[in-house]
Amino acid sequence: MVYLSYGYQLDIPVHDLIEEFRLHPMVKRLIKGGQLLEYSAHLTPVAGINAAPPKLYGNGYLVVGDAAGFLLHLGIIIRGVDFAMESGRLAAEAVTKAHDLGKYDEESLSIYGKLLEGSFVLRELRTFRNAHKVLIDPRLYNDYVRMINNLLRRYFEVDGTPRKLGSTFLESKGKLTLIDLAKDAIRLVMNL
């Protein structure tokens, strides 16, 4: 997954990046023996329910899945397939009801809104409505990963010098300041 807003900072094109990812030793062993069947790409909004259209139903239409902003990017996971399935199912239910009434105007399709309100889809999306604002920070995927790797390597390295957790941590944090760490910790806890 690539956040387009940081696309300017890429030093290799995405079609090469994906191959480097695929050939990374950790990924390579997971797909060992696999076959390339199809090559595809998809663009999705990340702002979740904040990027939803103002109305999810109207005269003759219902909006489901990623078009409705039903996506949740919680750091390393991209969630949305389950929301797409459930919103599709609820849309079908709403259409069936509208069919019984014999009309497909906003009023008869408004049942879709009520079904969504009672579903896990909106509950989850509302709880994490601002998650993307903290998770889009590149520090999480660069500096913090480096810090954790440095910390664990130094802490467990046996080289004849004693390693205390506090001082090893300070050595490992690289260019991150304690203020950065405190701010990010608060932001993450507030929004996740």
Add this chain to the structure above:
Amino acid sequence: MSLDRKIPIEERLNSNAWDVDQRPHIRIIDPEQCRKCDKKPCLFLCPARCYTPGPDGTVLFSHEGCLECGTCRTVCPENNIEWNYPKSGFGVQYRFG
């Protein structure tokens, strides 16, 4: 196809099913804007490498290998790409979702 090496993008695109419309569904509105654009994010962010550097700072594109993600239209800093889905039934045909 061995997966132990980097597979060139052309080869990866060849694994897809296509029915290409002769009429392009992508249009660069004003090539002069591309010449002036120093970031050219389309070159880096198109997953199908539809955009390639042309002579004299311009950008060349081919619509044949388009995966229809719409990224180019979104990232073009000059809004210089006109992009529509290909005519119904044409374009890439995803068989696995």
